[in-house]
Amino acid sequence: MVHNFNSGPSILPKVVYEQAAQAIADFNGTGLSILELGHRTSHFQAVMDEAVALVKELMQLDANKEVLFLHGGASTQFFQVPFNLLPQGKKAAYLDCGMWGTKAIKDAKLYGDVQVLGSSKDKNYTYIPNNYTVDADAVYCHITSNNTVEGTQQHEWPDTQVPLISDMSSDILSRQLDFNRFGLIYAGAQKNIGAAGVNLVVVDKNMLGHNDRSMPPMLDYRQHIANGSMLNTPPVFAVYVCMLTLRWLKEMGGIAAIEPINQAKADLLYQALDRLPVFTPTVAKEDRSLMNAVWIMEDATLEALFLEQCKKEGMIGIKGHRSVGGFRASMYNAMPLSSVQALVQLMEHFAHTHG
Numbered sequence: 318m319v320h321n322f323n324s325g326p327s328i329l330p331k332v333v334y335e336q337a338a339q340a341i342a343d344f345n346g347t348g349l350s351i352l353e354l355g356h357r358t359s360h361f362q363a364v365m366d367e368a369v370a371l372v373k374e375l376m377q378l379d380a381n382k383e384v385l386f387l388h389g390g391a392s393t394q395f396f397q398v399p400f401n402l403l404p405q406g407k408k409a410a411y412l413d414c415g416m417w418g419t420k421a422i423k424d425a426k427l428y429g430d431v432q433v434l435g436s437s438k439d440k441n442y443t444y445i446p447n448n449y450t451v452d453a454d455a456v457y458c459h460i461t462s463n464n465t466v467e468g469t470q471q472h473e474w475p476d477t478q479v480p481l482i483s484d485m486s487s488d489i490l491s492r493q494l495d496f497n498r499f500g501l502i503y504a505g506a507q508k509n510i511g512a513a514g515v516n517l518v519v520v521d522k523n524m525l526g527h528n529d530r531s532m533p534p535m536l537d538y539r540q541h542i543a544n545g546s547m548l549n550t551p552p553v554f555a556v557y558v559c560m561l562t563l564r565w566l567k568e569m570g571g572i573a574a575i576e577p578i579n580q581a582k583a584d585l586l587y588q589a590l591d592r593l594p595v596f597t598p599t600v601a602k603e604d605r606s607l608m609n610a611v612w613i614m615e616d617a618t619l620e621a622l623f624l625e626q627c628k629k630e631g632m633i634g635i636k637g638h639r640s641v642g643g644f645r646a647s648m649y650n651a652m653p654l655s656s657v658q659a660l661v662q663l664m665e666h667f668a669h670t671h672g
């Protein structure tokens with residue numbers, strides 16, 4: 318038995334990879350593998366259309382929102398966002414809450430002025446700053462809703478009228494939010510949406526067209542919208558896996574059904590971390606992520622032993638990010654409660670023998 322705590326690419330619902338495997342052998346009785354399917358066929362158009370429709374339905378998006386599936390991962394959005402939305406000589410506000418947000422800030426500085434609202438670097442990004450004011454002349458305010466590496470999550474949005482932009486790579490579709498509150502949302506697919514190789518972008522049409530920078534078509538959101546995410550060859554298989562995963566989430570009952578399960582998994586693990594003194598959670602309680610829990614051991618010399626026991630029990634991907642150390646359990650939508658229960662059982666046993 319394997320319990321997949323990988324941070325991304327990460328666990329997918331079994332039904333999704335079984336259906337994907339079937340489609341590799343024969344896509345919907347066409348006699349072709351999905352890997353051989355032309356993206357201009359009606360078969361693939363139906364996949365893309367369903368994926369887009371499912372995103373709109375699950376996120377309850379209003380008519381102003383465009384849904385794109387693009388290449389380049391979330392990292393491409395670090396520069397595509399300011400390239401499109403931050404005109405030369407204008408300012409954007411960014412919250413500095415972790416490794417990924419820092420990269421987004423670095424890229425934005427290539428295109429305009431950046432107001433860094435606040436930073437939790439002073440404490441190794443273990444909290445979310447909340448004492449800041451967004452300049453009213455900023456064209457947008459960028460946050461990372463969930464910091465995958467450090468294990469923090471935004472539970473409140475910046476108090477501003479400026480359009481919000483969020484990197485939601487590691488918590489999209491995991492909790493009920495007013496997604497229409499955002500001018501743009503982006504997320505690498507490889508955690509809660511599907512397979513690696515594609516990136517979801519939800520953009521409000523009103524955000525576009527205010528910038529006279531010359532753009533290669535591949536960087537221009539308007540071109541991607543006009544071409545239905547098929548300006549060039551899309552990552553056909555990755556989009557297909559997204560569609561299957563979105564279908565699975567809808568059949569589960571959507572975000573409203575998955576949110577309490579995610580909460581239950583996180584509660585179980587954080588309660589164990591708070592109860593067992595051998596483990597030390599690293600993040601401020603009020604900023605803890607429901608998706609990625611991070612902890613160290615009180616006695617660092619026990620870390621190798623605990624990791625060894627995790628491996629023996631089939632706990633995969635539990636080692637912390639190299640920049641943080643310790644441990645990280647990623648509990649995305651597809652992770653069953655039983656895997657977190659198994660981890661907590663192991664932690665209790667370990668605490669008993671080594672506490």
Ligand SMILES: Cc1ncc(COP(=O)(O)O)c(C=O)c1O
Binds near residue numbers: 389484486
């Ligand atoms: C919050 C966040 N943003 C951005 C990225 C980068 O994504 P990609 O590797 O798809 O570029 C990651 C990757 O894990 C992430 O967790």
